[in-house]
Amino acid sequence: MSESNMILSPTTPDQQKRFASGMKAACTPLELFPADRRGTFSGGHGVYHTTLEDCDCVDFHVRRQPCKHMYRLAVELGVLEGTAVSDKTKIESPGLKKKQRLALLEAAVDKLEQVDLDSQNLFHEVLRDLFYRKKPHHKKRKSEDFSQLLAVGLVAEETPGYFIIPSDFKPAFKGLSLYLNRRNENEYYFDGDEFRSLPKGVHQAVAIEIGLNGSRVIDMTDFPDDEITALLNKYGVNRMAKNDPQQNN
Numbered sequence: 001m002s003e004s005n006m007i008l009s010p011t012t013p014d015q016q017k018r019f020a021s022g023m024k025a026a027c028t029p030l031e032l033f034p035a036d037r038r039g040t041f042s043g044g045h046g047v048y049h050t051t052l053e054d055c056d057c058v059d060f061h062v063r064r065q066p067c068k069h070m071y072r073l074a075v076e077l078g079v080l081e082g083t084a085v086s087d088k089t090k091i092e093s094p095g096l097k098k099k100q101r102l103a104l105l106e107a108a109v110d111k112l113e114q115v116d117l118d119s120q121n122l123f124h125e126v127l128r129d130l131f132y133r134k135k136p137h138h139k140k141r142k143s144e145d146f147s148q149l150l151a152v153g154l155v156a157e158e159t160p161g162y163f164i165i166p167s168d169f170k171p172a173f174k175g176l177s178l179y180l181n182r183r184n185e186n187e188y189y190f191d192g193d194e195f196r197s198l199p200k201g202v203h204q205a206v207a208i209e210i211g212l213n214g215s216r217v218i219d220m221t222d223f224p225d226d227e228i229t230a231l232l233n234k235y236g237v238n239r240m241a242k243n244d245p246q247q248n249n
Contacts, residue, residue, distance in 0.1 A: 007052045007066050007074045015065065022068035023075070023082055025090035032076055039076065041069045042091050052079065102227055104172040108154065109179055113235050115148040117184065123149055124180045126163055131173040137162040178228045183237050199223070199239045 010019040021027060029039040030047065038051045048056040050069040060067040066074075075082040112120055122145070126138040140146065140161045149155040158164045169176070178201060185200035202221055222240050223229040232238035 007070055007079060009080060010066070010071065018059075018066065018068045019071045019082065022070075022072035023084045025085040025087040026092055027068055027072045027084075028086045028088050028091050029072065029076060030088075030091070032073075034077060037073075037077060039069075039073045041072070043069075052077070101171045101175065104169055105175040105179075105227070106231065108169050108172050108176055109231050109235070111152040111154050112176075112179070113237075114152050115154075118145070119148040120180060120184060122146070123154055123165075124177070124184070126155060126165060127173060127177055127180070130165055131177060137164050175228060179231060182223055182228060182232060182239070201228075202240060 010016045027041065030042055032039045038049065041048045041050055041057075043057055048069055050056070050067075050073050052070060052074060054060070055067050055069050057067050057069060060070065071080065071082075072084060074080040075084050112123065115123075126149075129135040129138040137158050140163060146155060146157070146163060150157070154165065154169075155163045156166055165173075181200040182202075183199075186197040187200045187202070188195050188197045190196075198221070202223060223232070223238065229238065233241065
């Protein structure tokens with residue numbers, strides 16, 4: 001948007017939702033600079049710098065349509081009419097979403113480690129249906145046994161024979177999928193004259209160390225150093241750990 005094309009009142013349902021979100025206390029500006037017609041807001045990825053024409057947030061850069069921060073700024077500056085609730089105690093800190101997601105992930109992984117491998121694989125299939133295939137539920141097959149997953153609360157039976165994962169775990173879906181990939185799934189590749197496998201999610205790399213006594217190749221193949229790998233280590237199921245008996249399975 002340009003200065004001559006000032007932010008307009010929302011007309012579509014999607015834009016009206018963004019406008020409504022912008023009026024909530026959680027979208028209270030961190031700072032306002034009326035003379036410069038700009039402000040700053042707290043978001044899931046840090047502090048966003050917002051004007052009536054632009055915002056740092058992902059929503060604006062993906063859609064190129066006014067985001068909730070731009071609507072809130074427009075109301076604060078009197079460019080648009082609206083009733084905005086201001087309460088800086090309600091502002092969500094940039095790190096809060098990540099902390100909440102990690103807490104949910106840790107709780108779900110703790111439950112996963114209480115069930116056997118067949119149940120973990122079954123949970124992964126339900127997760128694929130809901131998260132990747134965008135199905136509303138997973139339809140039970142005759143051979144599937146949900147008893148362990150039901151006992152620990154990782155799934156719920158929506159209607160007889162149709163299973164879902166409790167919505168409380170939704171923010172952790174991606175992390176759970178990564179965890180189960182690294183814990184149980186393999187990727188296969190052709191090495192010369194035979195197929196080999198590595199745990200899914202491994203980063204393959206080598207380095208050459210050159211010293212006074214010559215050079216040597218160092219295998220740097222490993223999982224990324226992140227919270228998922230930390231959880232694998234916590235439960236002793238990191239298949240890339242040197243002392244893990246599962247490493248060569």
